[in-house]
Structures are given as C-alpha cells and as structure tokens.
Amino acid sequence: xxxxxVRRLLQMVGVLLVLSLLVFxxxxxxxxxxxxxxxxxxxxxxxxxxxxxxxxxxQPLPVQYVRFMQRAFQGDFGVSTQVLPGEDALxxxxxxxxxxxELSFFALVIAIALGIPLGYLAARRKGxxxxxxxxxxxxxxxxxxVFFTAFLLKYFFAVEWNLLPVSGRQxxxxxxxxxxxxxxxxxILTREWDAAWDALKHLVLPSxxxxxxxxxxxxxxxxxxxxxxLDEDYVRTAEAKGLTAKVIRGxxxxxxxxxxxxxxxxxxxxALLSGAVLTETVFSWRGVGQALAEGFLQxxxxxxxxxxxAAAAIYVLVNLLxxxxxxxxxxxxxxx
Amino acid sequence: MSDQSPQQTPARTSYADRRKQRLDALARASADxxxxxxxxxxxxxxxxxxxxxxxxxxxxITFVVLAVIAPWLAPYDPAARPLLDDIxxxxxxxxxxxxxxxxxxxxxxxDLLSRLLVGSxxxxxxxxxxxxxxxxGGVTLGTVAGAFAGWVDSLVMRVxxxxxxxxxxxxxxxxxxxxxxxxxxxxxxxxxxxxVPIFARLLRxxxxxxxxxxxxxxxxSLGVKPHAIVFRHMLPxxxxxxxxxxxxxxxxxxxxxxxxxxxxxxxxDDRRPEWGQMLGAAQPYLGQEPHLAFYPAACIIVVALxxxxxxxxxxxxxxxxxxx
Numbered sequence: 001x002x003x004x005x006v007r008r009l010l011q012m013v014g015v016l017l018v019l020s021l022l023v024f025x026x027x028x029x030x031x032x033x034x035x036x037x038x039x040x041x042x043x044x045x046x047x048x049x050x051x052x053x054x055x056x057x058x059q060p061l062p063v064q065y066v067r068f069m070q071r072a073f074q075g076d077f078g079v080s081t082q083v084l085p086g087e088d089a090l091x092x093x094x095x096x097x098x099x100x101x102e103l104s105f106f107a108l109v110i111a112i113a114l115g116i117p118l119g120y121l122a123a124r125r126k127g128x129x130x131x132x133x134x135x136x137x138x139x140x141x142x143x144x145x146v147f148f149t150a151f152l153l154k155y156f157f158a159v160e161w162n163l164l165p166v167s168g169r170q171x172x173x174x175x176x177x178x179x180x181x182x183x184x185x186x187x188i189l190t191r192e193w194d195a196a197w198d199a200l201k202h203l204v205l206p207s208x209x210x211x212x213x214x215x216x217x218x219x220x221x222x223x224x225x226x227x228x229x230l231d232e233d234y235v236r237t238a239e240a241k242g243l244t245a246k247v248i249r250g251x252x253x254x255x256x257x258x259x260x261x262x263x264x265x266x267x268x269x270x271a272l273l274s275g276a277v278l279t280e281t282v283f284s285w286r287g288v289g290q291a292l293a294e295g296f297l298q299x300x301x302x303x304x305x306x307x308x309x310a311a312a313a314i315y316v317l318v319n320l321l322x323x324x325x326x327x328x329x330x331x332x333x334x335x336x
Numbered sequence: 337m338s339d340q341s342p343q344q345t346p347a348r349t350s351y352a353d354r355r356k357q358r359l360d361a362l363a364r365a366s367a368d369x370x371x372x373x374x375x376x377x378x379x380x381x382x383x384x385x386x387x388x389x390x391x392x393x394x395x396x397i398t399f400v401v402l403a404v405i406a407p408w409l410a411p412y413d414p415a416a417r418p419l420l421d422d423i424x425x426x427x428x429x430x431x432x433x434x435x436x437x438x439x440x441x442x443x444x445x446x447d448l449l450s451r452l453l454v455g456s457x458x459x460x461x462x463x464x465x466x467x468x469x470x471x472x473g474g475v476t477l478g479t480v481a482g483a484f485a486g487w488v489d490s491l492v493m494r495v496x497x498x499x500x501x502x503x504x505x506x507x508x509x510x511x512x513x514x515x516x517x518x519x520x521x522x523x524x525x526x527x528x529x530x531x532v533p534i535f536a537r538l539l540r541x542x543x544x545x546x547x548x549x550x551x552x553x554x555x556x557s558l559g560v561k562p563h564a565i566v567f568r569h570m571l572p573x574x575x576x577x578x579x580x581x582x583x584x585x586x587x588x589x590x591x592x593x594x595x596x597x598x599x600x601x602x603x604x605d606d607r608r609p610e611w612g613q614m615l616g617a618a619q620p621y622l623g624q625e626p627h628l629a630f631y632p633a634a635c636i637i638v639v640a641l642x643x644x645x646x647x648x649x650x651x652x653x654x655x656x657x658x659x660x
Contacts, residue, residue, distance in 0.1 A: 142640075145636065148615070296601060
C-alpha cells in the first residue's frame with residue numbers, strides 16, 4: 001500500500017513538473033509575449049526592450065525557466081497585470097480559493113446526494129417511467145451548456161420570481177465576521193445565523209447550475225454499475241439464501257456498485273473546475289473561476305500561470321486521493 | 337467471418353451426413369438468437385429498434401439537411417441589416433417580431449431566423465472539424481503507442497497523461513486564450529487539441545487488446561509485414577470505441593464552442609453567424625431580451641442531444657456487456 005502511494009506521488013510530481021514547463025513555454029511563445037500585454041496601446045520599441053530587460057525576458061528560455069521555477073518554489077509567481085494590477089498573483093488565487101471551494105463542495109454534495117439514490121432507484125426499476133424520465137433528464141443535462149443552465153436558473157428564480165439573490169456571495173451591507181472565507185461555515189462558527197442563512201441562499205442557484213453535469217454523470221454511472229451488479233451470480237446467491245432485501249442492497253449490491261462511482265466522482269472535480277469558470281461569471285461569484293475568466297479575456301499571464309497550475313495540481317491531487325480510496329476499498333487494485 | 341460454416345464440410349459417409357445435419361440444426365438454432373452475424377450487423381439490428389437511437393438519428397439528419405439547404409431557406413442575408421431602422425438604443429435595442437421577421441432581429445438589426453438557419457453551417461463545421469482534427473491527432477498518437485508498445489508507448493502515454501491532468505474544458509480555454517487573434521480556427525484547434533489525449537488513450541487501449549489477439553498472432557506467424565499488421569489487421573478492428581467516442585465528441589465540441597464564445601474567446605467576426613457566438617453576443621441582453629439567447633441555446637441543446645443520443649445508443653449496442 002505504501003509503495004502504491006509513493007509511486008503515485010512521484011508520478012504526480014512528474015506530471016506537475018512537465019506541466020509547469022508546458023505552461024511556461026506556452027505563455028512565452030505567444031506572438032508579442034507578455035510584454036505586449038503589459039504595455040498594450042503604449043507600446044514602443046524602446047519601452048518594450050527596457051521592460052523585457054527589467055523582467056529578464058531577454059535571457060535565453062532555459063535560464064528564464066530555471067528562474068521561474070526558483071521563484072515559484074518561493075511562492076512568487078509575479079504580480080497581476082490586468083485583473084487586479086499590482087496584486088500578487090498567488091495572493092489573488094489564495095484569496096479567491098475559499099469561494100470556489102464552497103461553491104464546488106455544495107455542487108458536489110448536490111450531485112452525489114441526488115445522483116446515487118436516483119441511479120440506484122432507476123436501475124432497480126429499469127424500464128419504468130421513473131427510469132426513463134431520469135435517463136432523459138440526465139442526457140439533456142449534459143447537452144445544456146453550463147452557463148445557459150446558470151442563466152436560466154438566474155433568470156427565473158432570481159429575476160422573474162425574485163425567490164433567491166441574483167448574484168454575489170452575500171448581501172451587501174451585511175456585517176459578517178470572516179474566519180475561514182467559507183461564508184456558510186463562518187456564519188455557523190461565529191453563530192451569526194443570519195449571515196450563514198444569507199450565504200446559503202446565495203449558494204443555491206450557482207451550486208445547482210454547477211451540479212448539473214456532475215449529477216448527470218454520477219447518475220448514469222451509478223445506474224449502469226448497479227445494473228451490472230444486479231446481474232451477478234452472488235446477488236442471485238444472496239437472494240436464494242433468503243437474505244433480507246436490506247442486506248442484499250447494502251452489502252452485496254451497493255458496496256460493489258460504488259467502485260466505479262468513486263472514480264467518477266473524482267473525475268468530476270475537473271468538470272467542477274471548468275464549470276466554475278462559467279458559473280462564477282454568470283453569478284458574479286468572486287472565486288478562482290471568475291479570476292480565470294478575467295485572466296483569459298485580458299491576457300493576465302502571471303495570474304493565469306498560477307491559476308492553471310493550481311487547478312491542475314488540485315485535479316491531480318484529488319484523483320490521487322480517489323485512487324488511494326479505491327485501493328482501500330478494492331484490494332485487487334493494490335497488487336497491480 | 338473466419339469460421340467456416342458447417343455446410344461446407346465435405347460429406348462423404350453417412351455418418352458425416354448425420355453429423356452435418358446435426359451441426360446445421362445447431363447453427364440454425366443459434367442463428368435464431370444472435371448467430372453468425374458480425375458485431376456491426378448485430379449492433380444495427382438492435383439499433384434499428386431502439387427509439388433513443390432513432391430520435392438521435394432524426395435530429396442529426398434534420399440538422400445536417402438544414403445546414404446544407406440553409407442558404408436557400410433563409411429569407412435574408414445573415415449579414416444584412418434590414419431592421420436597422422427599428423433600433424432605438426434607449427427604448428428598443430433589439431427589434432421584436434414583425435411580419436416577414438417571425439423571430440425579430442438581433443441587436444444589430446439582422447434577421448434572427450436567417451442567422452439561426454445559416455448559423456447551423458458554422459456550428460456544424462466547428463463540431464465536425466474539431467472532432468476530425470482531434471480524431472486524427474488521437475488516432476496517430478494511439479496507433480504509434482499501440483503499435484510499437486515498449487518505450488514509445490510509455491513516452492506517448494506520459495504526454496497524454498499530462499494533457500489529461502488538466503480538466504479538458506479548462507485546457508481548451510487556455511489554448512484559445514493564448515491565440516493573439518481569436519477566430520473560428522483558434523476555437524476549432526483549442527477544442528480539437530483537448531480531444532486528442534482522450535482519443536489516443538482509447539485507441540491505444542484497444543490496439544493493445546488487438547496485439548494480444550489470435551488473428552494478429554496468426555498474421556505475424558504467416559509473415560505479414562509489420563505495417564500491414566498494424567494498418568490492416570489491428571487498426572480497423574480497434575477503431576470501434578473511437579468512432580463511438582467521436583459521435584459523443586461532436587456534441588461536446590458544439591457545447592464547448594458555445595462556452596468559449598461565452599467567455600469572449602470565440603470568433604469576434606459575426607458576419608457569418610454561429611450559434612455559440614450568437615449566444616455569447618446575446619449576453620448583454622440576457623435580462624431584458626432573453627429570447628435572443630434562448631433561440632441559439634435551444635438549437636445547441638437539441639443538436640447536442642441528437643449527437644449524444646446517437647453516441648450513447650451506439651456505445652450500448654457495441655458493448656458486449658449490455659447485449660443480453
């Protein structure tokens with residue numbers, strides 16, 4: 001088990017190193033490069049050269065890369081040029097991370113809490129109206145662009161019917177104490193119940209929008225996997241032995257059917273990260289995704305560097321954790 | 337089919353005759369179920385009766401036919417601005433429906449129906465080209481990895497793993513954002529690049545499966561040249577899952593193109609309309625004129641659903657596990 005974890009950790013470091021190289025080369029191979037983006041309209045040849053020298057961009061690429069990595073290990077990824085000019089890029093990421101964590105966490109909870117029970121029920125009642133309806137719903141869910149789902153939810157629940165807040169993470173003017181940056185948790189920790197409730201109301205629509213695709217995928221995998229397991233000989237044996245339906249469901253069907261679901265949930269973190277870019281933009285949710293969207297549009301390279309590397313690192317790390325969980329559940333994986 | 341059918345066994349004795357009859361009976365009995373047909377034929381037999389597949393196919397055919405005849409169907413030139421005079425920046429930024437313009441106009445006074453119709457062409461082009469480029473790249477990498485195995489395989493797969501370690505849509509955003517001048521082509525390339533590792537992994541997996549199969553071993557022992565084994569024996573048999581994936585990618589490509597346009601990373605030139613770009617352009621009017629976003633979004637959803645339904649039922653039909 002330890003060898004498995006160590007090997008996967010080493011692989012992860014390798015992936016991240018190669019990734020850093022790719023991000024570095026990509027961002028520097030642009031026509032015009034970062035300096036054009038910095039100077040924008042005020043670009044002249046002399047200014048350009050001066051700035052390139054100041055930033056060390058006149059050095060050969062390998063030298064630049066070594067310097068870039070040295071700084072990166074000290075947590076210095078440069079300062080933002082466009083999104084929040086002058087602000088440290090890493091600080092932007094760290095200050096925005098809680099918002100995205102909170103949003104993704106709720107979205108994932110919704111996706112799992114709806115997807116697994118519904119998937120199980122649909123498989124148990126294959127061919128019934130419930131099964132067909134949920135399958136169609138999950139197929140449509142994947143076909144709708146995330147930002148359009150977000151917009152529809154916002155348009156109906158916030159603008160037309162005025163049930164929930166239109167945008168943001170908390171009502172303006174609400175004086176809430178910050179502890180972790182996760183607004184709902186903050187409200188609970190400080191016992192400011194109104195703040196927690198307010199933050200929760202703001203969370204409903206964005207997390208629902210973000211949850212659609214993970215929900216559809218978790219639902220379908222659960223359904224397919226339960227269907228597979230229901231056909232297995234050991235389930236028939238358990239039935240023949242006269243075990244109660246509850247024991248068969250819990251010990252024989254669900255436990256075995258959950259293996260592929262665990263992997264899928266891990267992979268959904270990717271959908272959450274890219275979905276966050278779109279959802280946060282629609283709801284003006286000040287998280288990592290919105291910073292990324294602004295970075296893309298305004299070509300803020302230092303910010304993009306940090307955010308893309310961090311997103312990839314989170315994604316790889318989560319999938320490592322998933323693999324370890326998987327190995328814990330299923331001993332066959334460890335020996336491979 | 338590699339199996340000889342029992343009828344062709346030469347019958348010389350009465351014993352052989354009886355045996356032949358028994359075998360024939362057996363063959364007929366099993367043919368009633370699923371018998372001596374190829375995977376593709378048996379898949380088609382199941383698909384023909386599958387309503388999900390038929391709906392997907394109908395949507396897809398309608399979409400393709402519309403895209404082909406759009407220039408003749410569209411009442412106006414999608415770039416012309418016949419409703420320009422109706423626009424009042426303060427009171428009426430988007431002209432509503434009126435005779436001759438059933439869906440009204442867009443914010444620049446162009447006929448919305450014409451733009452939707454002609455937009456199907458660009459949308460289809462983005463979807464098909466992105467899928468095709470992704471497929472080409474993936475098939476090349478996957479074939480190389482699966483054919484050579486060993487260190488070439490390891491090398492290619494590590495590169496693929498690194499690409500897969502970034503969430504795919506995020507990677508597409510990044511690639512599109514790197515283009516100095518966004519256009520239809522940067523959009524297509526961004527979406528295609530993201531699909532390459534997925535296709536590569538899929539194909540490599542089934543190529544490795546083919547490598548170990550008996551017919552490849554037979555070809556090798558008969559002295560068939562390596563490149564012929566790869567291209568005539570392994571690749572055609574390994575392509576199945578890749579083609580199913582391509583159908584699904586068509587849907588993903590169209591949705592992703594919309595997402596890129598939404599973030600402002602798409603084609604800024606709107607004379608030739610594209611649904612994703614129309615949806616992106618409708619953003620400023622989301623609050624007041626939601627229909628401007630609703631029509632292109634509905635088109636995208638229906639078409640993406642068509643490809644998804646087709647791909648999913650294809651996958652199910654070709655999957656031996658679900659064939660019971």
